[in-house]
Amino acid sequence: MQVVTTDSTKLIDLIHDLCGIYLDESKQYLIDSRFGSLMKKYECNDYNQFVKMAQMARHTTIRDEIVDAITTNETLFFRDNSPYEALRHKILPNLIDQTLDGRRPKRLRIWSAACSTGQEPYSLAMTLRDVVPDVDSWDIEILGTDVSPSALEHAKAGIYTNLEISRGIDAEYQDRYFVRNTHDWEICKSIRKLVRFEKRNLLEAFLEQHYFDIIFCRNVAIYFEKKERDELFRRLADTLTREGVLVVGSAESLRDLADLYSCQIHCNSTLYYPE
């Protein structure tokens, strides 16, 4: 079935409502390429008809499919490496020291916000296993959230292909933290038990206040308009504990939000501390 109307304004608005991703008409090629097969599947001739169908209450599946179609789930284990070096050499040793001298309980709350298919929260868990002494005696929760249902399903399954493993996992880690399946590699139990996943839209209100010790929110705010991005980082500051730390993507900067965060550089990574 061919799309006869290329007016995608209503679809652009619906995408924005569903996940905050901002597209303008210059992204028409992206819309056409990402939505062609869904239009065929639902036998729609134009985007307006498709939007009407998606807005009907019973069509929650189409709305999920729209989010899956438009989100970019590119990720890899230990992406950019330097944030994990900062975690290993600065953030975790600081928190461990505070625990050893009794200033804080053996408790860690970490949020991988926009975790895609799970490589980020599992990389965090592997680093914790390496660095935190007697890690099983700690109360640890790594929360992975994403708005894309299919990405989350993949994350929860914790099963990765050879190609996915080859992107960031060396032979030693593969041996230590993965179990061989017939064709793939499965995250081992000791890592899996530290991580839990939930579907969450970062543009909706957060449940936690002053709760997380560490937040990784990387390579997602780039898809939002400036107003929404700033608002997101303002709300994230409120979910961090007083000594909590935020890590963003290597190409992202919060220098224009100096009233919210002060920054320090460690291991080539910028760490943001709420003011």
Ligand SMILES: C[S@@+](CC[C@H](N)C(=O)[O-])C[C@H]1O[C@@H](n2cnc3c(N)ncnc32)[C@H](O)[C@@H]1O
């Ligand atoms: C490029 S991936 C980044 C994954 C990971 N943080 C990393 O840096 O490797 C961006 C992720 O953001 C998610 N995303 C987009 N809009 C979102 C929203 N409004 N709320 C939560 N997640 C969102 C997408 O589904 C996608 O999985």
